[in-house]
Amino acid sequence: MLPLLGLLGLAAPATASYAFYVGKNLTESGHVLLGGTGEEVSSHWLQLFPAQDHPSNATITVGVTQDASYPGKLITIPQVNHTWRYMSMEYSDFEGFPAPLTNGGLNEKGVAVRDVWASNRDELTEMTPNPQTGVQYSDLARIVMERASTAREGVEIIGDLIKKHGFATYGGNSHLIADKVEGWVVWEFAGGEKLWAAEQLGPDVVRVSYPGYIEEFPVDFAGSRDYMGSENLVDFAVAQGWWDPDGDEPFNVFKAYGVQCDSYHARTGGFKYMSQAALENATLAMVPVTEKDLMKRVRDPRICDDQPGYGQVIRVYEPEDPDLYLIWNAATGSVAAPFVPWYLGVEDVPPEFGQHRYLTTVFAGRVFKRVLYYMCSAPKRFLPLVTDMYTSFEEESAAAATTWVETAAKMLLEAGDRDAARKMLTFFSHTRAYKSLEIGKTLTDALDGYIKLSGVWQTPKGDLINEMGSNERMNCLTGINPDKPADQQ
Numbered sequence: 001m002l003p004l005l006g007l008l009g010l011a012a013p014a015t016a017s018y019a020f021y022v023g024k025n026l027t028e029s030g031h032v033l034l035g036g037t038g039e040e041v042s043s044h045w046l047q048l049f050p051a052q053d054h055p056s057n058a059t060i061t062v063g064v065t066q067d068a069s070y071p072g073k074l075i076t077i078p079q080v081n082h083t084w085r086y087m088s089m090e091y092s093d094f095e096g097f098p099a100p101l102t103n104g105g106l107n108e109k110g111v112a113v114r115d116v117w118a119s120n121r122d123e124l125t126e127m128t129p130n131p132q133t134g135v136q137y138s139d140l141a142r143i144v145m146e147r148a149s150t151a152r153e154g155v156e157i158i159g160d161l162i163k164k165h166g167f168a169t170y171g172g173n174s175h176l177i178a179d180k181v182e183g184w185v186v187w188e189f190a191g192g193e194k195l196w197a198a199e200q201l202g203p204d205v206v207r208v209s210y211p212g213y214i215e216e217f218p219v220d221f222a223g224s225r226d227y228m229g230s231e232n233l234v235d236f237a238v239a240q241g242w243w244d245p246d247g248d249e250p251f252n253v254f255k256a257y258g259v260q261c262d263s264y265h266a267r268t269g270g271f272k273y274m275s276q277a278a279l280e281n282a283t284l285a286m287v288p289v290t291e292k293d294l295m296k297r298v299r300d301p302r303i304c305d306d307q308p309g310y311g312q313v314i315r316v317y318e319p320e321d322p323d324l325y326l327i328w329n330a331a332t333g334s335v336a337a338p339f340v341p342w343y344l345g346v347e348d349v350p351p352e353f354g355q356h357r358y359l360t361t362v363f364a365g366r367v368f369k370r371v372l373y374y375m376c377s378a379p380k381r382f383l384p385l386v387t388d389m390y391t392s393f394e395e396e397s398a399a400a401a402t403t404w405v406e407t408a409a410k411m412l413l414e415a416g417d418r419d420a421a422r423k424m425l426t427f428f429s430h431t432r433a434y435k436s437l438e439i440g441k442t443l444t445d446a447l448d449g450y451i452k453l454s455g456v457w458q459t460p461k462g463d464l465i466n467e468m469g470s471n472e473r474m475n476c477l478t479g480i481n482p483d484k485p486a487d488q489q
Ligand SMILES: *[C@@H]1O[C@H](CO)[C@@H](O)[C@H](O)[C@H]1NC(C)=O
Pocket: 025, 203, 204
């Protein structure tokens, strides 16, 4: 139960996560930007998946087991003969779904995926068969990275898979998929009816999913370049009495299939701390948006609480070589962890940032969680300081990336030495990752000393590790507006 929603007396959504899409006309570099996080209370680690060939009879296992919040049965579906290289933040636990899970990441074709919750009306969740079968949200995010060469193709793949195999749900979900040209929001519905809808996002659009939403939708979308959906999308809503084709209201996906509650609105709020509209406005105020600006939005302390398992920002463009795709990834919620530059060409991820054992490896996610909890002792004092350090670290990384790392890698690639190029990119990304870890350790030591000596140490009360008098254990930093100077908070 999310405390804020609890106070408002609302039902907690099944989960959260957020994604930002900025169309290429609105960015400084002229490239699409995608950012966000996954808010699973789980262990998260960064993982590289090399491209792979598969035998013609290969299969993959998809769906959920009897342990899921909506129980199901796993099924096997055909694998394709080749899957792309991709990098993803993997995690171990969500609603009883089988690990490892992913919200997405970026593949070698320049397709970036984020998965974000998007709850459905009760009638739909109640219709969900028990046991249910089909591809689930993480399967879809992974399969899009494995198979799609464009964002549009990613949407088509999701539609085909749901049509053939069904969708296994935890209550409704969405994906935000982007490539160098455009973005797409795809909303997959509970109920076992294979319902889904997708809306294209063009170059002049900022879209925030928090949760994912789609509003007005053409009933004759079959011929449209800008919308896709299951064939039954409109008819099913009509048959259920959820939309009246003879009425005055145009067909609206949120109104037909979204949560039916007076205090929830498609894009103007009710679900969590800020509405999508407010976050979209905050992003539009930054036009032309840079990667650095989007990092500021993703780590915005008004939404980046204790839940995010990481932070990610990707400039979705076409570099000269896919090894030069750059994924900015923070090891836990980016309000408390710096973004580290990971090239898709790196050979591996060090254990401190990869799948780890708590008993044997220092884990970056945990080091930076400690920074978060220390900041919670005196947020207004420590947050600006920590944010300054992280943004300086990121500027240093970005300067190195553009001044010599990419130039040197390109020269090696042009000389035909991919192996040396990958070793150089690996050396750079690992060096920055370890440097960030060093900063994290120094910070926790310094904050620990300062907090105890200056008398602001707070002993945890009961089981509320983060309770700072507001009764909101998950969001000790929220309320601070990063767009306002510190003395006006
Ligand atoms: C957006 O960019 C495209 C070219 O990439 C251009 O044709 C179009 O006019 C732009 N739209 C606006 C509103 O600037």
